[in-house]
Amino acid sequence: MADSKTILKNTKLSVTASREQILALFLVANGALSQSDIEQKLEAGFDRVTVYRTLHTFVEKGIIHQIPTTDNNVLYALCIDECADGHHHDDHVHFLCNTCHITTCLPDVTVPKVSLPAGFKPQTKQMIVEGVCGKCEGLSVACK
Amino acid sequence: MADSKTILKNTKLSVTASREQILALFLVANGALSQSDIEQKLEAGFDRVTVYRTLHTFVEKGIIHQIPTTDNNVLYALCIDECADGHHHDDHVHFLCNTCHITTCLPDVTVPKVSLPAGFKPQTKQMIVEGVCGKCEGLSVACK
DNA sequence: GTAACTGCAAAATATTTGCATCCTT
DNA sequence: AAGGATGCAAATATTTTGCAGTTAC
Numbered sequence: 419m420a421d422s423k424t425i426l427k428n429t430k431l432s433v434t435a436s437r438e439q440i441l442a443l444f445l446v447a448n449g450a451l452s453q454s455d456i457e458q459k460l461e462a463g464f465d466r467v468t469v470y471r472t473l474h475t476f477v478e479k480g481i482i483h484q485i486p487t488t489d490n491n492v493l494y495a496l497c498i499d500e501c502a503d504g505h506h507h508d509d510h511v512h513f514l515c516n517t518c519h520i521t522t523c524l525p526d527v528t529v530p531k532v533s534l535p536a537g538f539k540p541q542t543k544q545m546i547v548e549g550v551c552g553k554c555e556g557l558s559v560a561c562k
Numbered sequence: 563m564a565d566s567k568t569i570l571k572n573t574k575l576s577v578t579a580s581r582e583q584i585l586a587l588f589l590v591a592n593g594a595l596s597q598s599d600i601e602q603k604l605e606a607g608f609d610r611v612t613v614y615r616t617l618h619t620f621v622e623k624g625i626i627h628q629i630p631t632t633d634n635n636v637l638y639a640l641c642i643d644e645c646a647d648g649h650h651h652d653d654h655v656h657f658l659c660n661t662c663h664i665t666t667c668l669p670d671v672t673v674p675k676v677s678l679p680a681g682f683k684p685q686t687k688q689m690i691v692e693g694v695c696g697k698c699e700g701l702s703v704a705c706k
Numbered sequence: 707g708t709a710a711c712t713g714c715a716a717a718a719t720a721t722t723t724g725c726a727t728c729c730t731t
Numbered sequence: 732a733a734g735g736a737t738g739c740a741a742a743t744a745t746t747t748t749g750c751a752g753t754t755a756c
Contacts, residue, residue: 432730434736453720465738470721472736486630486690490720490745511676516685524682529689530674532655537696538668541660545673545689546630552681576755578711597745609713614746616711634720711754720745728737 450521594665661698
């Protein structure tokens with residue numbers, strides 16, 4: 419995947435320090451990040467408001483998407499390639515580890531189809547699995 | 563299903579006006595409610611703090627459960643019978659209608675199994691389908 | 707009567723908005 | 732140079748906590 423600068427240019431967003439750094443966090447993170455995660459990880463002290471606005475912009479442009487959570491902690495994660503052009507195809511499962519409390523994207527696990535009662539027209543679907551991730555199981559399997 | 567008073571007694575919670583009324587809302591609602599939904603629907607003006615505390619108590623006792631949402635609006639819904647004894651078996655799909663913005667439980671649609679990468683141990687899973695519900699489709703199919 | 711619940715006040719936290727300044731293109 | 736992005740201040744919203752008074756059992 420491209421670096422943050424390239425992604426920003428492709429999305430026709432001006433390249434600024436905060437956008438580059440925040441996007442870089444996601445590229446490294448390979449999991450979901452919350453507003454406060456991001457604030458903590460940013461070495462440069464960007465204003466909290468800037469982080470909010472940057473995240474909103476990224477969601478709007480389809481660079482990241484929001485992940486549903488049970489608590490009221492909004493999580494964001496990188497959209498996979500197909501998202502970037504505007505169509506949101508983030509139909510993959512998200513995994514929340516109850517040990518390390520990290521939410522990981524499982525891009526290889528797609529959300530299965532379900533048959534709904536008559537009259538219901540599905541458009542998008544999300545799935546969150548909670549449990550223990552590979553890393554926390556003590557296995558050498560990467561949490562990728 | 564029992565009335566609110568019975569449920570409270572079965573759960574060994576003292577029966578108070580706020581608990582009865584809030585629980586009654588859920589019994590009628592047949593869908594998910596947010597903190598603000600509840601505040602608005604309560605005819606008696608209970609303190610906001612009381613609503614918060616009541617919801618926390620209900621979740622703790624397994625009367626209701628939290629539903630993950632994409633926005634940061636926490637939703638609560640009645641647990642089906644199996645939940646009431648402490649085991650949370652709310653493994654059914656939730657449906658969020660993009661037209662009427664009501665989240666409905668689909669107790670008959672269970673969340674399908676998915677196979678996770680090696681090392682991941684699933685414990686619980688949630689699934690949210692967004693689309694248009696039966697009512698909003700103009701069909702005579704009830705949104706049950 | 708006692709333990710638990712409620713309401714009020716206030717603190718802590720989270721999010722949004724307006725505006726002047728600065729930076730990207 | 733112009734438009735957009737940032738930082739600061741402040742407004743708004745949300746959630747939590749402490750405590751005194753009230754209620755359920």
